[in-house]
Amino acid sequence: MRKVVIGSRESKLAVVQSEMVRTYIQExxxxxxxxxxxxxxxxxxxxxxxxxxxxxxxxxxxxxxxxLLEKRSDISVHSLKxxxxxVPGELPLVAFSKRxxxxxVLVLPLGKTELDLTKxxxxxxxxxxxxxxxxxxxxxxxxxxxxxxxxxAKLDSGEYSALILAAAGLKRLGLENRISRYFEPExxxxxxxxxxxxxxxxxxxxxxxxDGFQDENGFYAxxxxxxxxKYLDGGCSSPIGAHGIIEGDTMTLLGLYYDExxxxxKKGSITGKKQDAGKIGITLAKQLxxxxxxxx
Numbered sequence: 001m002r003k004v005v006i007g008s009r010e011s012k013l014a015v016v017q018s019e020m021v022r023t024y025i026q027e028x029x030x031x032x033x034x035x036x037x038x039x040x041x042x043x044x045x046x047x048x049x050x051x052x053x054x055x056x057x058x059x060x061x062x063x064x065x066x067x068l069l070e071k072r073s074d075i076s077v078h079s080l081k082x083x084x085x086x087v088p089g090e091l092p093l094v095a096f097s098k099r100x101x102x103x104x105v106l107v108l109p110l111g112k113t114e115l116d117l118t119k120x121x122x123x124x125x126x127x128x129x130x131x132x133x134x135x136x137x138x139x140x141x142x143x144x145x146x147x148x149x150x151x152x153a154k155l156d157s158g159e160y161s162a163l164i165l166a167a168a169g170l171k172r173l174g175l176e177n178r179i180s181r182y183f184e185p186e187x188x189x190x191x192x193x194x195x196x197x198x199x200x201x202x203x204x205x206x207x208x209x210x211d212g213f214q215d216e217n218g219f220y221a222x223x224x225x226x227x228x229x230k231y232l233d234g235g236c237s238s239p240i241g242a243h244g245i246i247e248g249d250t251m252t253l254l255g256l257y258y259d260e261x262x263x264x265x266k267k268g269s270i271t272g273k274k275q276d277a278g279k280i281g282i283t284l285a286k287q288l289x290x291x292x293x294x295x296x
Contacts, residue, residue, distance in 0.1 A: 007073030080193030189241030192225035227281030
């Protein structure tokens with residue numbers, strides 16, 4: 001019997017996501033024994049600083065990468081939005097899942113139905129903060145780190161008036177009932193890869209037990225969104241958003257670019273064939289970069 005070890009962050013959401021992949025493998029390759037190896041990443045340990053101050057998204061994957069390289073695990077399961085744009089050649093992304101709801105959402109404290117703007121909104125992402133100002137000009141944002149349960153506990157204890165979170169994580173945790181308002185992608189362009197799971201493996205190894213897991217539209221959306229961000233060199237600190245909407249063979253890519261030199265930001269969209277997703281991402285990135293420079 002073949003044994004596959006899945007490397008996962010130890011948060012409840014990360015484990016739920018790894019269990020989704022484990023269930024898929026068990027159903028489609030029943031002779032495979034699947035275990036989940038959980039670990040705390042540097043990003044999970046340092047909670048008193050925003051990610052851009054401590055090294056960005058790589059902090060969530062370093063320990064998982066090490067486990068893959070040391071063959072303590074065979075694959076890792078990640079939220080694609082937490083993956084750095086540069087992925088080591090020896091540890092390729094081998095599959096992208098079908099996308100869960102990609103939207104950002106507003107979560108109010110238990111029992112509340114109105115947003116109280118006398119308290120800050122809990123939000124660490126510069127991308128969300130920038131777009132939130134358009135929707136709630138009077139709102140003040142305050143950083144909030146930690147896993148979903150930790151953030152909700154801080155919210156319900158009265159520390160914040162609301163949180164901005166990803167719908168996908170709440171839905172996977174069975175906490176959809178906490179969502180007070182959905183922000184449509186046109187209102188708040190999501191992070192690249194939001195709602196998609198990425199499976200990472202070792203180059204040259206047989207991952208046939210994942211056959212069929214890859215979702216075609218998830219792959220094209222991820223490719224276009226990540227090409228957009230990669231061209232603009234956006235890590236955790238840059239307020240960059242990208243979201244691909246696929247209908248048939250067509251992809252419309254929404255993008256948000258912030259020019260750190262001028263403080264200008266632009267939103268835009270472009271449509272093309274989904275098979276050209278990477279080119280679409282780069283074309284939109286160039287267009288928005290040019291617009292920001294003109295206004296600068």
